[in-house]
Amino acid sequence: MAVDHAAAEVDHLAAERAAARFDVEAMKIAWAGSRHAVDVADRMARLVASDPVFRKDNRTMLSRKDLFKDTLRKAAHAWKRIVELRLTEEEASLLRQYVDQPGYVDLHWGMFVPAIKGQGTEEQQKKWLPLAYKFQIIGCYAQTELGHGSNVQGLETTATFDPMTDEFVIHSPTLTSSKWWPGGLGKASTHAVVYARLITEGKDYGIHGFIVQLRSLEDHSPLPGVTLGDIGGKFGSGAYNSMDNGVLRFDHVRIPRDQMLMRLSQVTREGKYVQSDVPKQLLYGTMVYVRQSIVADASKALSRAVCIAVRYSAIRKQFGSQDGGPETQVLNYRTQQSRLFPLLASAYAFRFVGDWLNWLYTDVTQKLEVKDYSTLQEAHACTAGLKAVTTSATADAIEECRKLCGGHGYLNSSGLPELFAVYVPACTYEGDNVVLLLQVARILMKTVSQLTSGKQPVGTMAYMGKVQHLMQSKCAVKTEAFEARALRMAVNCAQNIGQASNQEEGFYERSPDLLEAAVAHIQLIIVTKFIEKVHQDIPGHGVKEQLQNLCNVYALYTLHKHLGDFLATGSLTPKQGALANEQLGKLYAQVRPNAVALVDAFNYTDHYLGSVLGRYDGNVYPALYEEAWKDPLNETVVPEGYHEYLRPLLKQQLKLSRL
Numbered sequence: 001m002a003v004d005h006a007a008a009e010v011d012h013l014a015a016e017r018a019a020a021r022f023d024v025e026a027m028k029i030a031w032a033g034s035r036h037a038v039d040v041a042d043r044m045a046r047l048v049a050s051d052p053v054f055r056k057d058n059r060t061m062l063s064r065k066d067l068f069k070d071t072l073r074k075a076a077h078a079w080k081r082i083v084e085l086r087l088t089e090e091e092a093s094l095l096r097q098y099v100d101q102p103g104y105v106d107l108h109w110g111m112f113v114p115a116i117k118g119q120g121t122e123e124q125q126k127k128w129l130p131l132a133y134k135f136q137i138i139g140c141y142a143q144t145e146l147g148h149g150s151n152v153q154g155l156e157t158t159a160t161f162d163p164m165t166d167e168f169v170i171h172s173p174t175l176t177s178s179k180w181w182p183g184g185l186g187k188a189s190t191h192a193v194v195y196a197r198l199i200t201e202g203k204d205y206g207i208h209g210f211i212v213q214l215r216s217l218e219d220h221s222p223l224p225g226v227t228l229g230d231i232g233g234k235f236g237s238g239a240y241n242s243m244d245n246g247v248l249r250f251d252h253v254r255i256p257r258d259q260m261l262m263r264l265s266q267v268t269r270e271g272k273y274v275q276s277d278v279p280k281q282l283l284y285g286t287m288v289y290v291r292q293s294i295v296a297d298a299s300k301a302l303s304r305a306v307c308i309a310v311r312y313s314a315i316r317k318q319f320g321s322q323d324g325g326p327e328t329q330v331l332n333y334r335t336q337q338s339r340l341f342p343l344l345a346s347a348y349a350f351r352f353v354g355d356w357l358n359w360l361y362t363d364v365t366q367k368l369e370v371k372d373y374s375t376l377q378e379a380h381a382c383t384a385g386l387k388a389v390t391t392s393a394t395a396d397a398i399e400e401c402r403k404l405c406g407g408h409g410y411l412n413s414s415g416l417p418e419l420f421a422v423y424v425p426a427c428t429y430e431g432d433n434v435v436l437l438l439q440v441a442r443i444l445m446k447t448v449s450q451l452t453s454g455k456q457p458v459g460t461m462a463y464m465g466k467v468q469h470l471m472q473s474k475c476a477v478k479t480e481a482f483e484a485r486a487l488r489m490a491v492n493c494a495q496n497i498g499q500a501s502n503q504e505e506g507f508y509e510r511s512p513d514l515l516e517a518a519v520a521h522i523q524l525i526i527v528t529k530f531i532e533k534v535h536q537d538i539p540g541h542g543v544k545e546q547l548q549n550l551c552n553v554y555a556l557y558t559l560h561k562h563l564g565d566f567l568a569t570g571s572l573t574p575k576q577g578a579l580a581n582e583q584l585g586k587l588y589a590q591v592r593p594n595a596v597a598l599v600d601a602f603n604y605t606d607h608y609l610g611s612v613l614g615r616y617d618g619n620v621y622p623a624l625y626e627e628a629w630k631d632p633l634n635e636t637v638v639p640e641g642y643h644e645y646l647r648p649l650l651k652q653q654l655k656l657s658r659l
């Protein structure tokens, strides 16, 4: 009798869900942060999923032009719904997230508005923010240039004050000074916050922000002296190609003096440069804000990929059939578990560290308001380091999830190729990950150098104050091993740098080791924040136990992967390393029956997941089969080009064979 495999697969997910040993509804709350957060996210996700304008299953088949127009349409429709339904800021931001298509609105809300809020005076905020809030202007963040991105101090665009007219003259003096990359700039934005070298009274005062109008509010044409366009197609189909990353050149464009963002410093009517009594690093505040939100996004992207891979691994069967019975679910293979479960644990780890980072950011912002700058360095180190570590891990993990799904993972309909293509630039934008880790390393070296002077490190560096203990002990406790590893790596670097002829040369020579020391420090933060989370009161049957397991998986997997560091620094013995690996195997066995329910707790709709492999109902094979027929190539049975290229070839071969 023929077996209906498709029906059997659907039952399989039901069986997986029934086998879970914890309360999934309670885990949804632990993941989202509160009952309210679950409810509002659920409502917004369903609103988007049920609206045909937000359809995205055909996205990878659209031409660039159609894709961009589709993005404009979705953004306009989203705004219409936000206004009609009088959505709150929280609801509106979730709605945009679930629309799930990069576009100019991300930069408008994510960078243009925050830049004005952070760097504009109250008066400037009063003038510009209402326009931005009502979409009477569309803004982008124009910092990076063709020749300089990482090195912000190296930007070349100039803003020269003209006291005769009380204006700044914005100019692109070279090809390499062309603004290059800003999202939303290419086709949509009417305005930009432009970063340029401020020159007044013949002196260059370095990089400052200016609000510059780029396009007419009447017909969207570029204003005189402004040349701009899109920089061209990007990696992958669909993916980030919905975004109009742009190029922009200025030919002596004049703006009123009061369009310089003047919260951090001012230029007077006479052209005098006046520095406010705030640290100049606040110029980088928008980047700090976005870096912390990128950490939160890492857990979203990673959890989507993991959700697809876990559900599909429960459906997919290969080998192991006994007497014609069913084959083995690939999720039962130990290798599949050892590749997949650390990624599941990382999704939870990044979620919780992201929540903590959001708290830290809010705390720093409140302190800044009362001119307390004491935690600015901590905020910079944590946002930069966590952004780098979580995005690199997530990009690698999405690709691993694609491989975990075998051949079908390579199909666009699996959702994984597009997810990877959209996600991978996060390793570069908002600070190249290596450049950001080197910032963390600089702060680590500074902290180590201050240890001898008796200055007690604070915040996430506080563990370095236990230097005497951590440099000597063998570590029995997990966190202590992570602390010892991070501290010893940093101290080793500092000692090696100390032997160089000068500090900068030493830093340069030792930069590969410094990167690893920075990663070790950041991984310690992630492990610590996960442990702190599981020590909290977490309601719901079995929820705390599951999170404890995942926390152990994350810590032991990280330890296993970086065992070389732990052994080389003497933070663990080889025997401890082997025991940790043994323990990891046992933990995977505990995760196994709960895996499907643990990804259900992310509470993603099929629309948001965008994957035939990750469908909630597990009905993978009929969906894959159906999806294939939707490809434009299948619109005709005989392909276009047959008469031109295939038929003559085949006829020719036929003639030759008759000879």
Ligand SMILES: CCCCCCCC/C=C\CCCC(=O)SCCNC(=O)CCNC(=O)[C@H](O)C(C)(C)COP(=O)(O)OP(=O)(O)OC[C@H]1O[C@@H](n2cnc3c(N)ncnc32)[C@H](O)[C@@H]1OP(=O)(O)O
Binding pocket: 106, 107, 109, 110, 111, 141, 143, 144, 149, 150, 151, 152, 153, 183, 281, 282, 284, 285, 287, 288, 290, 293, 376, 377, 380, 428, 429, 430, 431, 432, 435, 439, 443
């Ligand atoms: C919810 C909404 C989210 C929406 C998000 C939408 C996502 C859309 C997708 C993509 C958007 C992408 C946008 C972009 O990419 S915008 C461009 C981003 N560009 C960068 O990130 C550039 C990276 N480079 C830098 O940040 C800097 O150049 C630098 C690497 C930090 C070096 O700067 P600089 O040369 O000035 O500084 P030094 O290294 O000499 O350091 C001097 C001291 O300053 C301290 N420092 C540096 N940065 C900061 C900071 N951000 N905050 C606080 N302090 C900082 C540094 O530690 C030094 O301190 P010291 O005490 O030693 O003097």
Ligand SMILES: Cc1cc2nc3c(=O)[nH]c(=O)nc-3n(C[C@H](O)[C@H](O)[C@H](O)COP(=O)(O)OP(=O)(O)OC[C@H]3O[C@@H](n4cnc5c(N)ncnc54)[C@H](O)[C@@H]3O)c2cc1C
Binding pocket: 107, 141, 142, 143, 144, 147, 148, 149, 150, 151, 180, 181, 182, 183, 240, 245, 425, 428, 429, 430, 431, 432, 433, 434, 435, 438
């Ligand atoms: C999709 C996307 C969207 C973007 N959106 C915006 C936007 O909206 N607005 C905006 O202003 N910009 C935007 N950017 C630009 C982005 O911020 C920069 O690309 C990023 O900061 C990296 O800078 P870079 O391109 O100059 O890289 P580079 O610095 O040229 O990096 C090249 C290589 O050099 C290495 N490197 C650089 N400096 C050092 C160093 N000191 N030590 C060791 N190695 C080093 C890097 O690790 C990297 O391997 C976007 C970029 C992308 C890809």
